Amino acid sequence: MATAFQRMQEIMHTVTDLGAASAVLGWDQETYMPDGAVAGRAEQLATLSSLIHRFSTNDAARAVATEVLAESEILTDEQRRIAAVYAYDVQRATKLPADLVEESARVASYAQDAWKRAREASDFSIFQPLLEKTVDLKRREAELLGDAEHPYDNLIETYEPGMTVALLTPVFDQLREGTKNILAKIDPHQASVSDDVLYRSYPSDQQLAFAKEVVRTLGFDFNTGRVDLSAHPFCTNFGATDVRLTTRIRENDLRSCLFGLVHEAGHGMYEQGIGPSLWRTFAGQGASMGIHESQSLFWENVIARSEEFWSWCFPKLRDAFPHQVGDQTATSFFKAINSMKPSLNRVESDELTYNLHIILRFELERDLIAGTIEVRDVPELWNQKMRDSLGVIPPNDREGCLQDVHWSFGGIGYFPSYTLGKLYAAMEWNAMQAEMPDVRDRIANGEFDSIRTWLRDRIHAYGRTERPHEILHRVCGRTLTATDFLDYVGAKAARVYGF
Amino acid sequence: MATAFQRMQEIMHTVTDLGAASAVLGWDQETYMPDGAVAGRAEQLATLSSLIHRFSTNDAARAVATEVLAESEILTDEQRRIAAVYAYDVQRATKLPADLVEESARVASYAQDAWKRAREASDFSIFQPLLEKTVDLKRREAELLGDAEHPYDNLIETYEPGMTVALLTPVFDQLREGTKNILAKIDPHQASVSDDVLYRSYPSDQQLAFAKEVVRTLGFDFNTGRVDLSAHPFCTNFGATDVRLTTRIRENDLRSCLFGLVHEAGHGMYEQGIGPSLWRTFAGQGASMGIHESQSLFWENVIARSEEFWSWCFPKLRDAFPHQVGDQTATSFFKAINSMKPSLNRVESDELTYNLHIILRFELERDLIAGTIEVRDVPELWNQKMRDSLGVIPPNDREGCLQDVHWSFGGIGYFPSYTLGKLYAAMEWNAMQAEMPDVRDRIANGEFDSIRTWLRDRIHAYGRTERPHEILHRVCGRTLTATDFLDYVGAKAARVYGF
Numbered sequence: 002m003a004t005a006f007q008r009m010q011e012i013m014h015t016v017t018d019l020g021a022a023s024a025v026l027g028w029d030q031e032t033y034m035p036d037g038a039v040a041g042r043a044e045q046l047a048t049l050s051s052l053i054h055r056f057s058t059n060d061a062a063r064a065v066a067t068e069v070l071a072e073s074e075i076l077t078d079e080q081r082r083i084a085a086v087y088a089y090d091v092q093r094a095t096k097l098p099a100d101l102v103e104e105s106a107r108v109a110s111y112a113q114d115a116w117k118r119a120r121e122a123s124d125f126s127i128f129q130p131l132l133e134k135t136v137d138l139k140r141r142e143a144e145l146l147g148d149a150e151h152p153y154d155n156l157i158e159t160y161e162p163g164m165t166v167a168l169l170t171p172v173f174d175q176l177r178e179g180t181k182n183i184l185a186k187i188d189p190h191q192a193s194v195s196d197d198v199l200y201r202s203y204p205s206d207q208q209l210a211f212a213k214e215v216v217r218t219l220g221f222d223f224n225t226g227r228v229d230l231s232a233h234p235f236c237t238n239f240g241a242t243d244v245r246l247t248t249r250i251r252e253n254d255l256r257s258c259l260f261g262l263v264h265e266a267g268h269g270m271y272e273q274g275i276g277p278s279l280w281r282t283f284a285g286q287g288a289s290m291g292i293h294e295s296q297s298l299f300w301e302n303v304i305a306r307s308e309e310f311w312s313w314c315f316p317k318l319r320d321a322f323p324h325q326v327g328d329q330t331a332t333s334f335f336k337a338i339n340s341m342k343p344s345l346n347r348v349e350s351d352e353l354t355y356n357l358h359i360i361l362r363f364e365l366e367r368d369l370i371a372g373t374i375e376v377r378d379v380p381e382l383w384n385q386k387m388r389d390s391l392g393v394i395p396p397n398d399r400e401g402c403l404q405d406v407h408w409s410f411g412g413i414g415y416f417p418s419y420t421l422g423k424l425y426a427a428m429e430w431n432a433m434q435a436e437m438p439d440v441r442d443r444i445a446n447g448e449f450d451s452i453r454t455w456l457r458d459r460i461h462a463y464g465r466t467e468r469p470h471e472i473l474h475r476v477c478g479r480t481l482t483a484t485d486f487l488d489y490v491g492a493k494a495a496r497v498y499g500f
Numbered sequence: 501m502a503t504a505f506q507r508m509q510e511i512m513h514t515v516t517d518l519g520a521a522s523a524v525l526g527w528d529q530e531t532y533m534p535d536g537a538v539a540g541r542a543e544q545l546a547t548l549s550s551l552i553h554r555f556s557t558n559d560a561a562r563a564v565a566t567e568v569l570a571e572s573e574i575l576t577d578e579q580r581r582i583a584a585v586y587a588y589d590v591q592r593a594t595k596l597p598a599d600l601v602e603e604s605a606r607v608a609s610y611a612q613d614a615w616k617r618a619r620e621a622s623d624f625s626i627f628q629p630l631l632e633k634t635v636d637l638k639r640r641e642a643e644l645l646g647d648a649e650h651p652y653d654n655l656i657e658t659y660e661p662g663m664t665v666a667l668l669t670p671v672f673d674q675l676r677e678g679t680k681n682i683l684a685k686i687d688p689h690q691a692s693v694s695d696d697v698l699y700r701s702y703p704s705d706q707q708l709a710f711a712k713e714v715v716r717t718l719g720f721d722f723n724t725g726r727v728d729l730s731a732h733p734f735c736t737n738f739g740a741t742d743v744r745l746t747t748r749i750r751e752n753d754l755r756s757c758l759f760g761l762v763h764e765a766g767h768g769m770y771e772q773g774i775g776p777s778l779w780r781t782f783a784g785q786g787a788s789m790g791i792h793e794s795q796s797l798f799w800e801n802v803i804a805r806s807e808e809f810w811s812w813c814f815p816k817l818r819d820a821f822p823h824q825v826g827d828q829t830a831t832s833f834f835k836a837i838n839s840m841k842p843s844l845n846r847v848e849s850d851e852l853t854y855n856l857h858i859i860l861r862f863e864l865e866r867d868l869i870a871g872t873i874e875v876r877d878v879p880e881l882w883n884q885k886m887r888d889s890l891g892v893i894p895p896n897d898r899e900g901c902l903q904d905v906h907w908s909f910g911g912i913g914y915f916p917s918y919t920l921g922k923l924y925a926a927m928e929w930n931a932m933q934a935e936m937p938d939v940r941d942r943i944a945n946g947e948f949d950s951i952r953t954w955l956r957d958r959i960h961a962y963g964r965t966e967r968p969h970e971i972l973h974r975v976c977g978r979t980l981t982a983t984d985f986l987d988y989v990g991a992k993a994a995r996v997y998g999f
């Protein structure tokens with residue numbers, strides 16, 4: 002007779018395998034699927050979602066959660082933690098009826114297609130009806146997930162367990178103020194940094210080859226992963242041994258492919274570092290999207306936008322693009338990729354003003370879910386908030402409220418994770434420097450193994466067996482703060498702009 | 501309250517969506533999946549197979565098959581036919597226990613990887629243990645599927661309902677004799693045809709672009725399909741609106757990419773032509789693999805290897821490859837691609853000797869399943885039979901018994917379909933010429949729409965609602981014969997070799 006833990010494992014295997022299949026279909030949809038297949042793919046994804054939901058919430062799934070508790074004594078600490086993650090997921094899934102789950106998957110599939118078409122046409126109205134359906138479904142979901150101070154809290158919880166509007170608001174206020182202060186210090190020196198090197202002509206094939214070589218060196222394992230192209234860069238995985246990154250290439254913008262891919266590789270190395278004992282369990286994923294973003298942003302910003310990194314990497318860049326960067330030095334290039342000024346695009350914005358893009362999205366999502374604003378007003382509100390917080394106004398929807406993929410797949414509640422990731426990454430960076438005092442020298446020597454290992458041993462390997470605040474406490478010895486990030490980014494701004 | 505037919509539809513939607521997901525995972529495994537993902541993918545495919553089997557055989561699935569019979573009066577003729585296909589599939593699946601199905605999927609996933617490695621190393625021993633497991637599983641499957649004159653009949657049934665060793669043997673005997681007779685007529689003229697034009701240097705990118713343009717012109721719809729590369733060309737689909745072809749390119753062999761892709765496009769157009777009322781039902785596939793191959797071989801051989809086709813296409817080929825084919829005429833090129841002589845590789849063999857490759861595989865499979873030969877003896881037997889029937893001996897396993905993918909995915913029983921496809925295609929060609937007397941002129945003018953429409957209206961649209969012999973009877977008015985094919989190929993040989 003199988004133990005309750007074994008029976009729980011079997012359920013988790015079925016559900017995670019279906020989840021992996023669903024992720025493969027999602028990856029394919031964004032990379033290779035022909036246009037005419039949208040409707041069929043939507044049905045397939047809806048069926049998979051529905052089965053995942055069924056197997057996560059049926060009598061057997063619920064019963065085993067209780068039965069595992071009864072045999073708690075014979076379990077290892079890790080097994081108990083896996084069981085706790087299982088119980089949390091089953092309980093949460095049980096609150097959502099099957100028809101809602103199936104409908105959400107179907108709408109997401111159509112919405113992603115509509116978003117792509119809307120983006121191409123730069124016309125929000127193409128996407129609007131699908132976003133309205135998405136918001137309606139998300140409101141219903143927030144309501145069903147139970148009491149919370151703010152209904153949006155229940156959607157944030159999906160991506161960042163334990164995080165709330167009330168906890169985020171003061172942190173975002175501090176960030177907004179700190180950002181404005183640093184921008185004010187930069188302002189008189191703005192002309193001292195030129196980033197025009199980034200916008201010269203870089204052939205696509207060479208960009209991709211260079212970016213792939215960089216992420217290979219950082220430690221992304223191509224034996225258990227690969228890179229493809231898509232409209233919006235993402236990382237997905239079908240288990241720790243099959244991690245897919247995508248990037249996009251712009252001939253006249255060196256940042257998009259390179260930093261986009263390093264970012265996604267940060268996610269990818271997290272998934273590749275999940276401990277094998279967690280594979281095919283509900284704990285075999287990143288702890289939260291905030292912790293996930295702390296990994297991608299750690300590699301993208303803390304490492305790959307550091308002066309030490311470019312003292313190592315610039316000669317390689319010069320070898321690859323002698324004509325384009327021949328007039329640069331490692332230092333001038335470091336400054337160019339860290340120029341800080343308000344701009345239109347979140348993904349391509351700098352480390353400092355990035356958070357203002359997030360706060361804008363946070364406010365819109367919060368108010369859409371509260372029902373105090375309407376989907377049809379999003380383009381106008383977006384532009385208004387862009388003007389108020391960043392001082393720039395998108396000339397069209399494509400460069401405005403259609404720039405992000407997230408709403409199209411129903412990822413409302415995700416955006417705060419990016420800023421949390423920045424705050425976590427700055428805290429992790431301080432912890433790493435304390436434990437590895439020569440880490441800057443290692444970066445300058447192109448030695449990344451010890452950095453990846455440090456992150457893997459302290460964060461990746463744990464999967465979801467610890468909650469975000471537990472990880473933060475164990476690794477950094479502290480609770481969430483924006484101070485580390487503001488100190489870090491302020492110091493970088495001072496170095497770049499010489500104030 | 502839903503009718504039994506509606507409940508049956510729901511079951512079929514779940515099962516076909518899971519089947520589509522499984523097919524996406526299989527496609528990905530052969531095209532893009534990183535090497536390190538093999539084990540995880542095997543588990544995912546096993547889980548999907550197991551669920552497909554469960555949903556096809558559980559109490560609800562079996563009950564509804566009976567209940568639909570009871571409401572037969574309120575159903576349309578097509579609905580009754582869909583219900584009959586459903587009942588057939590459920591009954592057949594019910595004979596196979598879940599553990600066998602799951603194990604077969606898992607072994608297939610590992611075996612495909614082992615086959616690839618064995619092929620690269622040209623070493624059958626790498627593949628042997630997995631092929632032994634595969635044959636054991638197939639023997640068990642044949643036994644469980646019930647009484648048959650020959651256990652191999654039950655495996656042929658999977659691909660060609662109603663076909664048996666007893667029915668095939670005399671047809672194959674006639675073919676073997678007919679082939680030998682034609683080869684004997686060719687022999688004195690063998691030197692009159694040179695095919696060296698095929699083995700000049702054709703850059704990969706240009707080959708692929710040319711082949712894609714050809715299949716686009718023939719009528720393969722790229723809005724609901726696409727083309728990728730894989731070790732072995734195949735066609736798979738995730739519904740009629742998402743059909744994936746693969747091909748392989750050899751710089752020094754013009755045939756591999758072009759004719760391989762036309763072949764797969766023939767399969768693909770069949771799937772794209774399935775009637776919408778059959779989508780997401782068990783009848784929404786090709787009628788049998790033999791009928792399927794009749795479509796791929798119709799396009800590859802009857803159309804794309806005809807003299808009329810090249811009178812239209814040769815100028816285009818010359819535009820694409822002026823240096824390589826500049827010394828050719830449409831006629832000399834037509835002869836080159838129809839040169840007939842015994843060779844090592846099934847896929848690249850000519851129309852005439854191709855069937856000898858099939859008969860060899862048929863005999864090996866038949867005897868492996870009967871248990872009268874052992875897997876370890878396959879390389880030796882293969883080479884022996886090659887010598888006896890074709891007069892050539894493979895220099896190594898890669899060019900011998902490792903050349904085909906089929907055994908690696910458990911496709912034992914499939915090979916006879918290819919030859920059946922040739923026989924069916926010749927019969928269909930005669931029927932088409934009778935109904936469309938100017939069809940050869942149409943080909944010479946590059947007008948393929950009416951040909952594709954003829955095939956779609958008479959064959960594709962019906963899916964599995966008719967059995968192979970019913971289709972043959974309705975379309976050709978006759979039962980299976982090798983005579984049409986031998987007449988067709990004999991006439992072509994006479995034209996090519998001038999006897």
